[in-house]
Amino acid sequence: MKMKIAVLSGDGIGPEVTKESVKVLEGIAEAFGHDFQFTEALVGAIAIDKTGNPLPEETLNLCKESDAVLFGAIGDPKYDNNPDAKVRPEQGLLKLRKELGLFANIRPITAYDSLLDKSPLKREIIQGTDMVIYRELTGGIYFGEKKLSEDGKVASDLCEYSQFEIERIAHLAFKTAQQRKRKVTLVDKANVLESSRLWRRVVTELAKQYPDIALDFLFVDNAAMQMILNPSQFDVILTENMFGDIISDEGSVIGGSIGLLASASVGSGTALFEPIHGSYPQAAGKNIANPIASILSAAMLLEQFSLHDEARLINKAVEILLNENIGTIDLNKENPSSTSEIGDVIVKLI
Amino acid sequence: MKMKIAVLSGDGIGPEVTKESVKVLEGIAEAFGHDFQFTEALVGAIAIDKTGNPLPEETLNLCKESDAVLFGAIGDPKYDNNPDAKVRPEQGLLKLRKELGLFANIRPITAYDSLLDKSPLKREIIQGTDMVIYRELTGGIYFGEKKLSEDGKVASDLCEYSQFEIERIAHLAFKTAQQRKRKVTLVDKANVLESSRLWRRVVTELAKQYPDIALDFLFVDNAAMQMILNPSQFDVILTENMFGDIISDEGSVIGGSIGLLASASVGSGTALFEPIHGSYPQAAGKNIANPIASILSAAMLLEQFSLHDEARLINKAVEILLNENIGTIDLNKENPSSTSEIGDVIVKLI
Ligand SMILES: CC(C)[C@H](C(=O)O)[C@@H](O)C(=O)O
Ligand SMILES: CC(C)[C@H](C(=O)O)[C@@H](O)C(=O)O
Numbered sequence: 001m002k003m004k005i006a007v008l009s010g011d012g013i014g015p016e017v018t019k020e021s022v023k024v025l026e027g028i029a030e031a032f033g034h035d036f037q038f039t040e041a042l043v044g045a046i047a048i049d050k051t052g053n054p055l056p057e058e059t060l061n062l063c064k065e066s067d068a069v070l071f072g073a074i075g076d077p078k079y080d081n082n083p084d085a086k087v088r089p090e091q092g093l094l095k096l097r098k099e100l101g102l103f104a105n106i107r108p109i110t111a112y113d114s115l116l117d118k119s120p121l122k123r124e125i126i127q128g129t130d131m132v133i134y135r136e137l138t139g140g141i142y143f144g145e146k147k148l149s150e151d152g153k154v155a156s157d158l159c160e161y162s163q164f165e166i167e168r169i170a171h172l173a174f175k176t177a178q179q180r181k182r183k184v185t186l187v188d189k190a191n192v193l194e195s196s197r198l199w200r201r202v203v204t205e206l207a208k209q210y211p212d213i214a215l216d217f218l219f220v221d222n223a224a225m226q227m228i229l230n231p232s233q234f235d236v237i238l239t240e241n242m243f244g245d246i247i248s249d250e251g252s253v254i255g256g257s258i259g260l261l262a263s264a265s266v267g268s269g270t271a272l273f274e275p276i277h278g279s280y281p282q283a284a285g286k287n288i289a290n291p292i293a294s295i296l297s298a299a300m301l302l303e304q305f306s307l308h309d310e311a312r313l314i315n316k317a318v319e320i321l322l323n324e325n326i327g328t329i330d331l332n333k334e335n336p337s338s339t340s341e342i343g344d345v346i347v348k349l350i
Numbered sequence: 351m352k353m354k355i356a357v358l359s360g361d362g363i364g365p366e367v368t369k370e371s372v373k374v375l376e377g378i379a380e381a382f383g384h385d386f387q388f389t390e391a392l393v394g395a396i397a398i399d400k401t402g403n404p405l406p407e408e409t410l411n412l413c414k415e416s417d418a419v420l421f422g423a424i425g426d427p428k429y430d431n432n433p434d435a436k437v438r439p440e441q442g443l444l445k446l447r448k449e450l451g452l453f454a455n456i457r458p459i460t461a462y463d464s465l466l467d468k469s470p471l472k473r474e475i476i477q478g479t480d481m482v483i484y485r486e487l488t489g490g491i492y493f494g495e496k497k498l499s500e501d502g503k504v505a506s507d508l509c510e511y512s513q514f515e516i517e518r519i520a521h522l523a524f525k526t527a528q529q530r531k532r533k534v535t536l537v538d539k540a541n542v543l544e545s546s547r548l549w550r551r552v553v554t555e556l557a558k559q560y561p562d563i564a565l566d567f568l569f570v571d572n573a574a575m576q577m578i579l580n581p582s583q584f585d586v587i588l589t590e591n592m593f594g595d596i597i598s599d600e601g602s603v604i605g606g607s608i609g610l611l612a613s614a615s616v617g618s619g620t621a622l623f624e625p626i627h628g629s630y631p632q633a634a635g636k637n638i639a640n641p642i643a644s645i646l647s648a649a650m651l652l653e654q655f656s657l658h659d660e661a662r663l664i665n666k667a668v669e670i671l672l673n674e675n676i677g678t679i680d681l682n683k684e685n686p687s688s689t690s691e692i693g694d695v696i697v698k699l700i
Pocket of ligand 1: 074075090093245541542571
């Protein structure tokens with residue numbers, strides 16, 4: 001198979017971890033006789049530094065022409081504590097999501113057996129957890145109109161959703177549930193928000209097309225509790241952009257390391273694959289960051305193109321590593337491997 | 351001391367648990383020679399059933415004339431799954447918050463030593479947790495303009511904040527931090543939301559008046575992780591309405607039982623005291639619900655009127671109960687006490 005992959009490694013630890021997933025994809029290409037072409041481009045704080053734009057035209061064009069985007073991380077503390085910055089790294093990612101039409105962010109959360117004891121949660125709580133979160137990614141309060149009054153004393157953000165936006169991601173979530181445990185949980189705040197009531201109405205109606213799927217509802221505050229009290233109750237979680245941001249990051253603690261969690265963003269254009277950890281600037285340049293989330297994102301990329309055997313091989317290799325307690329410092333304090341060593345071992349296993 | 355207390359026990363387990371906290375307050379009144387007058391009034395689903403209005407005029411007037419409101423719970427499943435209901439129980443609570451000017455919801459979260467093993471989190475994670483969340487309660491997306499298009503296909507909610515709304519609660523949070531560990535953490539999403547950038551700007555400016563307080567910032571998605579990874583890092587958390595709803599319910603799992611968590615809502619009018627658990631309809635009428643959250647809310651009420659000894663006595667009694675493993679079924683599966691037994695024991699200890 002021939003595939004053009006845009007590599008946007010971005011800020012912080014992004015470049016280090018993405019380098020490893022490219023290495024792994026190259027290993028796969030060699031083993032299976034595929035032709036993967038990688039092209040790098042700028043995004044985020046580093047793109048602002050070099051071009052003044054967090055998503056240069058060139059980068060966007062490359063992504064649109066590519067079959068897939070392998071994304072690193074975005075964000076730099078120098079912007080976070082400056083509410084007056086006019087240009088910010090995150091704008092690059094948000095614009096990319098919008099331009100590529102990536103309306104669904106898919107985040108699987110599993111508790112690996114070998115890591116049960118690394119979780120802040122008790123073993124008996126997390127055992128058997130295997131869920132996937134479908135977060136809407138191009139609507140809601142992220143993209144609604146933003147206002148700041150002339151005198152700078154009043155600010156607002158609009159959270160808006162249309163039936164169309166809800167339906168297209170809901171279909172994906174229900175179809176995925178059909179391949180899994182046949183349960184969809186809609187997370188919203190329908191007791192307060194008009195937009196959440198629309199979600200509930202639309203999803204309830206659409207569920208009639210999927211009579212084999214059980215649909216239930218949770219208010220987001222309750223969901224934030226259930227995620228910790230009883231995470232194994234979930235199969236597919238479906239939710240809007242902001243709630244999905246919070247709930248999925250919360251869920252990322254279950255598995256014992258955020259350094260393991262991958263995501264895929266899909267929609268109408270080129271799909272994007274990204275570890276869910278952020279740019280983690282404290283670790284940048286030290287060759288200590290965990291590249292597994294990025295490597296598993298590469299596996300999700302292969303999966304997206306129905307390269308199931310290839311994806312399975314990567315997943316398998318990661319499991320072997322975890323079982324043998326080979327890991328970066330977040331997983332193995334006594335005898336940590338470096339970022340690049342982890343990539344090397346996985347390539348070797350392939 | 352003479353005090354007029356409005357009792358709004360509401361829905362589900364509200365009436366049962368509130369009955370116990372009234373009992374306890376009566377015990378305190380007797381022991382200390384206070385004169386507490388209790389007047390009951392309707393709110394929530396039960397008020398809709400009886401009057402068509404989730405917050406009848408009479409109830410609102412009573413609250414305005416009272417020195418404090420003791421609140422039970424609100425909500426009924428028959429409204430939750432009906433996005434088309436025009437009148438909903440929650441409107442009663444939201445209107446009450448607005449009418450009484452209750453702009454700050456205060457939720458302490460502590461890990462009781464005797465309950466460390468009941469938490470879904472590991473003992474070493476939660477040990478030493480002692481934080482208080484200041485959640486803005488009368489602004490943001492809860493109260494911004496709500497719209498539904500004529501054809502019912504587009505819905506929106508506006509999240510708006512003004513400098514004034516942010517400052518008044520921020521002052522409370524910083525003043526509380528001065529009595530505690532001198533740290534305020536602002537939780538927002540300033541990398542995406544204009545309203546969050548206003549929060550960051552206003553709070554940063556206001557912090558200059560409190561040079562003895564350390565101020566830091568967390569994006570809400572990261573906060574949702576930190577709450578579980580390392581809850582003891584927090585002292586005072588300050589945040590807007592929606593994020594506060596999610597983060598504080600998430601935090602409620604730390605202590606091992608949501609049945610222990612109290613809250614106070616304060617502002618420009620009569621203050622309101624409320625357990626943070628909801629109406630929990632499955633348990634209603636069974637005399638099994640944990641009344642301690644309501645009883646501790648009564649202690650917060652006393653605290654608010656500087657009745658420190660009285661409040662301390664209740665807190666002490668609760669600790670004794672927990673140490674002796676006397677509890678409702680959520681805390682003691684083998685040998686559970688009933689709701690009313692717990693109230694009785696606490697009264698006796700007083
Ligand atoms: C960087 C930020 C804008 C982004 C988001 O909030 O969507 C990130 O937190 C994520 O979840 O991918
Ligand atoms: C009942 C509901 C409207 C309310 C809220 O979201 O504020 C509740 O969850 C709370 O936290 O007090």
